[in-house]
Amino acid sequence: MVYVKLESAWTDADGVDHAAGESVDVDAATLAALQADGIVSEGSGGGKDTTEWAGPGSTTSWAGPGSSTV
Secondary structure (H helix, E strand, O other): OEEEEEOOOEEOOOOOEEOOOOEEEEOHHHHHHHHHOOOEOOOOOOOOOOOOOOOOOOOOOOOOOOOOOO
16 A cells, blocks of 8 residues: 555545545555546656655655654
8 A cells, every 4th residue: 555645636446535635545556547547646746736745755855754854
């Protein structure tokens, strides 16, 4: 499973609606489908806006567990 930030609204396989900007936990197959549909960004600079994701897996600005930023 991987935690991703949605670039646009998405309805999961269970019928649950998720808003753009929301973070969701998905499996690898779902992630690939979301990337193919442009619902999640494939990396820095690949999204519609210029802000970078600062969540798990980010190489910059991560302020979560394990961060040296207080």
